[in-house]
Amino acid sequence: MSVDKPKPWMEGMIPTLNSRGFMSETMDRFSMAFIDYAAICGHEVLDMGCAYGVATREVLERGGSVMACDMEAGHVEILARETPEEFRGRLRTSVGELPAADFPDGSFGAILCSRVIHFLTGDQIRLSLEKMYRWLKPGGRLFLVADTPYTGFWFSTAPEYERRKAAGEEWPGFIDDIAPLLNRAAPPPGMLAFLNPLDPDILRRECERAGFAVEEAAFTGRGGEPDGNQHAGVIAVRR
Ligand SMILES: C[S@@+](CC[C@H](N)C(=O)[O-])C[C@H]1O[C@@H](n2cnc3c(N)ncnc32)[C@H](O)[C@@H]1O
Structure with missing residues (x-):
């Protein structure tokens, strides 16, 4: 049975089917940098946590080849269904968490993982980055975007994050139990109990730990807004 794409929750924000946030129909500057690079790098690229394919679709329209992967089979199904016939030969999809x-070592010229890794614990982030390093071809680029403590329902935790960061904690944005922040007794079905909002320093540290050379790590705003601190992004290169 085919799955329907949900209606926007607010303009440009499409709910995920598994309560893991929203897909934004406008992209931040790190995701746009991925698209520019993906269109010219000459190799297949990976869109990890692709949701309904906002970035995948843009790369396909610009002539690139994409492996679109998400933990939610329904997202990947909708993405494939909505991809015009003329682009299908350059799209591969997979369901993976x-x-x-x-993926095999050296598979991709670039990887985008946009607004996914704040759903992982520190150890899971480390393992994921070690894997992404291997999945890239030498010289390949990783574009990571994560939610920060300054975004959405987590905004009220920002002062606590700042205090824990000043005290030198390794994962200062980590929230054990998100339910009270959503005014609920328990997280919505499919959502995890915890969240791990990140910042540019953490993205830099973890990419370097995995062996990458970091080109840039910075805060960025939502969607097309360059100013802001709702998201953290990094561009890192496999040596
Ligand atoms: C907040 S949405 C972001 C979608 C899109 N990349 C964007 O930037 O708008 C998070 C997406 O990542 C997927 N996701 C969350 N955790 C994941 C994991 N551990 N592995 C793979 N995909 C994951 C979700 O299913 C969802 O489609």
Whole structure:
């Protein structure tokens, strides 16, 4: 039975089928940098946590080849169904969940993982980055975007994050139990109990730990807004 794509929750924000946030129909500058690179790198690229394919679709329209992967089979099904026939030869899809998902070493010219890894614990982020390093071809690029403590329902935790960061905690944005922040007794079905909002320093540290050379790590705003701190992004290169 085919799955229907949900209606936007608010303009440009499409709910995921598994309560793992929303797909934004407008992309931040790190995702746009991925698209620019993906269109010219000459190799297949990976869109990990693709949701309904906002980035995948843009790469396909610009002539690139994409492996679109998400933990939710319904997302991948909708993405494939909505992909115009003329692009289908350059699209591969798979259902996989970080950190267990795997691809052969040296598979991709670039990887985008946008607004996914804040759903992982620190150890899961480390394992995922080690894998992404291997999945890239030498010289390949990783574009990571994560939610920060300054976004959405988590905004009220920002002062606590700042205090824990100043105290030198390794994962200062980590929230054990998100339910009270959503005014609920328990997380929505499919959502995890915890969240791990990140910042540019953490993205840099973890990419370097995995062996990448970091080109840039910075805060960025939502969607097309360059100013802001709702998201953290990094561009990192496999040596
Ligand atoms: C907040 S949405 C972001 C979608 C899109 N990449 C964007 O930037 O708008 C998170 C997406 O990542 C997927 N996801 C969350 N955790 C994941 C994991 N551990 N492995 C693979 N996909 C995951 C969800 O199913 C969802 O489609």
